[in-house]
Amino acid sequence: MASPFIGVQLGSHSVFDEGVDHVLDVLSEKARVNTLLLYSHAYQRFAQNRPAEGLADHGRGVRSGSQLAVGHAWVTPHNEHYTGTFLRHANGADVDVLDEVAGPAAERGMQVYARMLEGHEGWIANYVSNWPKILTVDVHGRRAPLPCWNNPDYRGWLVSTVEDVVSHHNITGYMYGSERSGPLPNLLTRGLSPGCFCTYCQAVGHRRGIDVGRAITGFTKLEELVTDAAAGRRPLDGYLVAFLRILLRYPEILRWEYEWHRSKEDVARDIYGTVKTVNPEIQVGWHVYHAVTWDPFYQAEMDYADMVSYSDWLKPVVYHDIAGVRIRNRYITPLTQSIFGDMTPAALRTFLFEVLGYDPAAEAALDDMPTVGMSPEYVWRQVRRCVVAVEGKIPVYAGVGFDVPTDGNPMRSKPENVYGSVYRSFEAGAAGLLVSREYDEMRMENLEAVGRAVDDALSAGLVPESALTVGR
Amino acid sequence: MTQAFVGVQVAGISFLDEGFGALIDRFVEQGAINTLVIPTQSFGTVQQRRTPTDLPWSGHGAQEVNRPVGGSYATPHSQYYAGTVLPAYRTKDPEFVGVDVLERVLPEAHDRGVKVYSWIYENPYSPIAAHVPNWSRVLQVDVFGRRHRLPCFRNPDYVNWWLGIVEDQLKSYDFDGIQYGSERIGPLGNLLRGGMPSVSTVPHCFCAHCVAAAEIRGIDVDRAMIGWTELYSWQQSSSTPDGERALVQFLRSLLKYPEILAWEQLWHDGFTGLQRQIYGVAKTLAPEKPVGWHVWHQNSFSMLNRAEVDFADMACYSDFIKPVLYHNCAGPRLHRHLTQMQDTVFRGVSEKTLFDFYQAALGYDEPHSVEEISTAGLSGDYVRRETARVVAAADGKAAIYPGIDVDIPTASDEKKTTPEDVRNGIIGAFEGGADGVILSRKYSEMQLDNLASAGKTIRELGRA
Numbered sequence: 001m002a003s004p005f006i007g008v009q010l011g012s013h014s015v016f017d018e019g020v021d022h023v024l025d026v027l028s029e030k031a032r033v034n035t036l037l038l039y040s041h042a043y044q045r046f047a048q049n050r051p052a053e054g055l056a057d058h059g060r061g062v063r064s065g066s067q068l069a070v071g072h073a074w075v076t077p078h079n080e081h082y083t084g085t086f087l088r089h090a091n092g093a094d095v096d097v098l099d100e101v102a103g104p105a106a107e108r109g110m111q112v113y114a115r116m117l118e119g120h121e122g123w124i125a126n127y128v129s130n131w132p133k134i135l136t137v138d139v140h141g142r143r144a145p146l147p148c149w150n151n152p153d154y155r156g157w158l159v160s161t162v163e164d165v166v167s168h169h170n171i172t173g174y175m176y177g178s179e180r181s182g183p184l185p186n187l188l189t190r191g192l193s194p195g196c197f198c199t200y201c202q203a204v205g206h207r208r209g210i211d212v213g214r215a216i217t218g219f220t221k222l223e224e225l226v227t228d229a230a231a232g233r234r235p236l237d238g239y240l241v242a243f244l245r246i247l248l249r250y251p252e253i254l255r256w257e258y259e260w261h262r263s264k265e266d267v268a269r270d271i272y273g274t275v276k277t278v279n280p281e282i283q284v285g286w287h288v289y290h291a292v293t294w295d296p297f298y299q300a301e302m303d304y305a306d307m308v309s310y311s312d313w314l315k316p317v318v319y320h321d322i323a324g325v326r327i328r329n330r331y332i333t334p335l336t337q338s339i340f341g342d343m344t345p346a347a348l349r350t351f352l353f354e355v356l357g358y359d360p361a362a363e364a365a366l367d368d369m370p371t372v373g374m375s376p377e378y379v380w381r382q383v384r385r386c387v388v389a390v391e392g393k394i395p396v397y398a399g400v401g402f403d404v405p406t407d408g409n410p411m412r413s414k415p416e417n418v419y420g421s422v423y424r425s426f427e428a429g430a431a432g433l434l435v436s437r438e439y440d441e442m443r444m445e446n447l448e449a450v451g452r453a454v455d456d457a458l459s460a461g462l463v464p465e466s467a468l469t470v471g472r
Numbered sequence: 473m474t475q476a477f478v479g480v481q482v483a484g485i486s487f488l489d490e491g492f493g494a495l496i497d498r499f500v501e502q503g504a505i506n507t508l509v510i511p512t513q514s515f516g517t518v519q520q521r522r523t524p525t526d527l528p529w530s531g532h533g534a535q536e537v538n539r540p541v542g543g544s545y546a547t548p549h550s551q552y553y554a555g556t557v558l559p560a561y562r563t564k565d566p567e568f569v570g571v572d573v574l575e576r577v578l579p580e581a582h583d584r585g586v587k588v589y590s591w592i593y594e595n596p597y598s599p600i601a602a603h604v605p606n607w608s609r610v611l612q613v614d615v616f617g618r619r620h621r622l623p624c625f626r627n628p629d630y631v632n633w634w635l636g637i638v639e640d641q642l643k644s645y646d647f648d649g650i651q652y653g654s655e656r657i658g659p660l661g662n663l664l665r666g667g668m669p670s671v672s673t674v675p676h677c678f679c680a681h682c683v684a685a686a687e688i689r690g691i692d693v694d695r696a697m698i699g700w701t702e703l704y705s706w707q708q709s710s711s712t713p714d715g716e717r718a719l720v721q722f723l724r725s726l727l728k729y730p731e732i733l734a735w736e737q738l739w740h741d742g743f744t745g746l747q748r749q750i751y752g753v754a755k756t757l758a759p760e761k762p763v764g765w766h767v768w769h770q771n772s773f774s775m776l777n778r779a780e781v782d783f784a785d786m787a788c789y790s791d792f793i794k795p796v797l798y799h800n801c802a803g804p805r806l807h808r809h810l811t812q813m814q815d816t817v818f819r820g821v822s823e824k825t826l827f828d829f830y831q832a833a834l835g836y837d838e839p840h841s842v843e844e845i846s847t848a849g850l851s852g853d854y855v856r857r858e859t860a861r862v863v864a865a866a867d868g869k870a871a872i873y874p875g876i877d878v879d880i881p882t883a884s885d886e887k888k889t890t891p892e893d894v895r896n897g898i899i900g901a902f903e904g905g906a907d908g909v910i911l912s913r914k915y916s917e918m919q920l921d922n923l924a925s926a927g928k929t930i931r932e933l934g935r936a
Contacts, residue, residue, distance in 0.1 A: 238833055241778045251726075261727075296723055299717075299720045300720045300723035301724070343832040351826075351829045360825075
């Protein structure tokens, strides 16, 4: 029977931890999962932030920490695809997870998608040879911890990786994601020195008509403002007015921020074209970073309507539970120590929520946000916004996440909110679901809640015939 | 305590109604006033007017309605108006036929030890184009290539006309100082509906002079025009409740086309450019005469305007600054500003939340709620905070004379001035470090008990 796309993000290690058949049966039976999204390459340390006792009620768990019990490359590399870049994948596993899963998935009528989340932490430099050569450069001329999208070796490595994976595996789809904010939000919320001002980025900026010198001067002045704010040195006209004044005098800041975003999306365009060239049938889509639900700058940059031209589908990340702690700790609180230094965190929360369309009265109060999270209405708002923007041209798969360890793990997900988030996603017009973040984190009662919500959404007629694409 | 600068804005019509000498005596005795700030060049419809008939009579002066068109209320001398297509233009207001306000006021004031400042007021909001020949030649141009209603600060004919006015007045009269004012904001503020209601929200100025200035700065003019057109479309569009939020769409335009901000700053630099030129001309001709600026009330409400008007920078071309701190009418005006922003960039944000946001960002701590500010006005503490902000920014390089609200008209259900309000405003100004005050916005509107409250307060503070 045809059903909507119900995907799950399945850490490749879980396949071997619990056994392929067991994992696939659990996911299918409890959560109606019909599509597996497996890391071909994993440059994250998600395992590191799991509490010692574990969150999930299944699996043997994976060792966390610096020993890196989980690998980075979960597919067999083919070196011929990597000419034109000096980077090579490190720490390959002995098995090819996509090959391992292909048979059991086919037996069950399940689709297999490969996925890669761009490594967004500095430690990768310790494991991938020559990585330091492709790092970004900050406004002071220093190398910074993350790679630069305009560096041809890094760009080539990403494209080579995709080409390698899609050329040697029989997969239905591919998902790529990058969880990085631009130099402006990173400066305002984390105090990070702005970048990237490497020679490649400067050349791109110059070619696009930006006065690079003025961009550097503007960012330098803005960094001074943020530094002063952190030290409690309030400008005479207030923090926000001082920020606006710098933007008026150095609008190149905004242009540099936007070009940073364009470079990020240029990578996605490269990947899209590469996959489609190798195999046009493969459905290519994007994991859209969680910050898209709380940072107005990031939301402005990630224009879903524009993304349609290089997407077969989209997965907006709408992890409702951990959105609470992330919005509070990663955005509201830091901003009140920065350009919103004249506001209290509670007042900024209300303002931000109203700007973004969240109901401040219905969502958790500031102090409760980490332990209560955001509501299913938050999920509805963000899925709906995406659905409206893409105008039916591509499907939207809601990235509903639960049991995600993050930021000190202040809460555990409740089945009723998982159910509500899934159901509201379909009410918002989602054509499918991408259960997130990682299977090994998810508890069974919440997977069962997903299954119930999917069943009820189908019974209620919330999923149109056109969205019943799997198993057709 | 030292004697403070105590000015009053008073138009020629009041002298005609109440007598030159008698009125100055009243100012000295009741208001402790030592300086008259007289609009001598004005195309605003407000400054020269008596109290409008739909408002309570102030209790002094004539009650008949006058309908000023404006122009010069002194006697212009045509030899100073070369290099401009605009002629010297003497007002044709019927009350001023044969009356040169400066000529009449100066001896009466100086005999009494009272100073006279000439207020030249740029506001071009009267039907001026119908009266001044060639006015259409100095107008701004909008993003669609059409002439805009207001003149361009970069148009050399317009600049030379104003420099001619300054030269003319300084060479023809022995007054004591100049106050210039212009209540205009740039294209972005207007697009966000923050400007005068009569001003089009279509982005401007794209005249040849501004385009040339942009090119010199390296601004991509084509991208700027595309960006402004996109932003204007956004402003004209209706909101989609389930779709993108207004602020996000606004930010998207700025991120894609930061030339919008570059153009806004370009406009503002043209705006202050005229002030800088006036300052230099005045200092060349009469270095001993103070030159200063009436800074529009927008600065109390608009974060954008506040970002543009940098008082620290202004101090280098100012002898004094008059920040408009009209605390009573600030209540309804701030409320209107919030409504305008709710209609544009902050669509979807509640009035209360926006008020709280503005209070924090602007550094206010008002005792009244947003529902109350239209009827309660803002407080003397607002005057104190704003004065202190400007004083600190000027850093002793320019004197600060806050404009104090005495009976500035508001709607019938909005805040009216009381003697206590006047007292609170003046105390706030001096507690904020002001070097003086200017009672505003014009004498013809002021109730005499409120004027007396000003004088009493100033004397009690030992600043008379």
